Amino acid sequence: MNKTPIDALIIGAGPCGIFQAFQLGLQGIQCHIIESRESAGGQCNELYADKPIYDIPGVPHILAGDLANQLLTQLKPFNTQFHFNTTITDVKPRDDSTFTLHTDNSTTYHGRHVIVASGAGAFTPVKLRLDNVAKLEQKQLFYTSVEASQCAEKQVIITGDTPAAIEEVIKHHSDAKKIIFIHRKRRLPDVPNLVGQLHQLEQQGVVEIIHGKITEALVVDNRLTGLRVIDNEKQTNTIEADILIARLGNSPKMQDYTAWGVQTTRRHIDVGAAAFESSVPGLYAIGDINQYAGKRKLILCGFHEATLVAFAIAAKLNPQSPIHTQYTTTSTQLLKRLGKIPDTTS
Numbered sequence: 001m002n003k004t005p006i007d008a009l010i011i012g013a014g015p016c017g018i019f020q021a022f023q024l025g026l027q028g029i030q031c032h033i034i035e036s037r038e039s040a041g042g043q044c045n046e047l048y049a050d051k052p053i054y055d056i057p058g059v060p061h062i063l064a065g066d067l068a069n070q071l072l073t074q075l076k077p078f079n080t081q082f083h084f085n086t087t088i089t090d091v092k093p094r095d096d097s098t099f100t101l102h103t104d105n106s107t108t109y110h111g112r113h114v115i116v117a118s119g120a121g122a123f124t125p126v127k128l129r130l131d132n133v134a135k136l137e138q139k140q141l142f143y144t145s146v147e148a149s150q151c152a153e154k155q156v157i158i159t160g161d162t163p164a165a166i167e168e169v170i171k172h173h174s175d176a177k178k179i180i181f182i183h184r185k186r187r188l189p190d191v192p193n194l195v196g197q198l199h200q201l202e203q204q205g206v207v208e209i210i211h212g213k214i215t216e217a218l219v220v221d222n223r224l225t226g227l228r229v230i231d232n233e234k235q236t237n238t239i240e241a242d243i244l245i246a247r248l249g250n251s252p253k254m255q256d257y258t259a260w261g262v263q264t265t266r267r268h269i270d271v272g273a274a275a276f277e278s279s280v281p282g283l284y285a286i287g288d289i290n291q292y293a294g295k296r297k298l299i300l301c302g303f304h305e306a307t308l309v310a311f312a313i314a315a316k317l318n319p320q321s322p323i324h325t326q327y328t329t330t331s332t333q334l335l336k337r338l339g340k341i342p343d344t345t346s
């Protein structure tokens with residue numbers, strides 16, 4: 001755990017969590033973002049990356065995945081630290097009015113303020129419904145992207161109907177002894193660039209593609225040795241396997257936030273509309289996860305909420321001085337923080 005508490009800890013790197021970090025950056029407040037997925041973007045990347053959004057102010061249309069990327073680009077001046085593949089399981093207020101955040105991987109974080117931007121819930125990998133495989137996880141079976149060294153000279157089986165599955169095939173084609181890609185649907189995902197590269201690798205004999213599904217994992221002495229696969233022509237084959245990478249997508253899991261001590265309504269965190277603070281002082285909620293009179297689950301509403309939370313936290317951290325509204329166009333202080341003009345004081 002970090003000894004000195006971080007000024008603000010954001011739970012969730014969806015569009016609202018990312019923009020929250022940007023607004024905190026404008027206020028000169030240090031923050032970290034903790035995210036269950038292996039990358040940022042929340043629902044925009046996980047559920048509809050290739051669909052256009054038409055109601056972002058001043059942006060006539062933008063693909064959801066591109067919006068997430070633009071938000072990350074906008075955040076760059078602040079060098080925000082992200083912690084991926086980490087789910088916050090509990091938030092505990094401490095006697096000194098700071099918070100300890102517990103995670104699913106035994107790391108803990110210590111912060112002065114917490115902003116829950118957890119949206120539709122923690123996106124966690126969909127797992128294979130096969131007997132005997134739980135004990136292979138993180139040894140021979142992986143649900144997230146794997147380091148090249150883990151596949152070196154191995155027979156690697158990659159399965160999933162997602163673009164991430166094809167990305168994984170492309171990533172490992174030069175380190176694995178052989179890659180077999182098992183794809184359940186007859187049609188590959190609509191990502192022409194990735195599919196083009198996949199077919200090229202198939203033609204070069206580097207990758208074999210099977211349209212079918214895994215029906216059984218063959219495990220001997222707690223080690224995966226092979227897989228039984230039924231193809232779309234109903235032929236069953238046994239294939240050798242050293243490493244199995246399943247990229248089946250992620251599904252959101254809503255937590256019980258009452259266990260964190262906050263008041264909720266229908267599993268959403270109750271907040272006031274002035275500063276989006278929950279019933280626990282110092283713990284805020286923005287975006288799809290909060291609830292107040294008139295709440296709408298829209299990205300632009302989350303952006304507004306993030307802005308006011310940043311002002312509220314700035315006011316708490318600087319009780320002696322009023323927090324003025326400043327414009328990014330004209331404020332020397334903000335332009336320095338954004339790196340647009342040199343900061344000669346630091």
Ligand SMILES: Cc1cc2nc3c(=O)[nH]c(=O)nc-3n(C[C@H](O)[C@H](O)[C@H](O)COP(=O)(O)OP(=O)(O)OC[C@H]3O[C@@H](n4cnc5c(N)ncnc54)[C@H](O)[C@@H]3O)c2cc1C
Nearest residue numbers: 012014016036042043088118119120121122123287288299
């Ligand atoms: C198909 C579709 C189309 C949409 N179109 C539009 C549109 O056109 N315009 C619009 O305004 N809105 C649209 N929306 C809604 C919009 O996507 C959401 O309002 C927005 O994503 C909410 O952002 P968020 O940051 O609050 O949450 P999310 O995007 O849900 O992100 C939350 C993040 O927090 C992470 N997380 C959750 N719990 C934890 C935890 N305990 N620990 C660590 N990480 C955690 C999750 O993994 C996730 O990445 C659409 C939604 C869908 C599904």
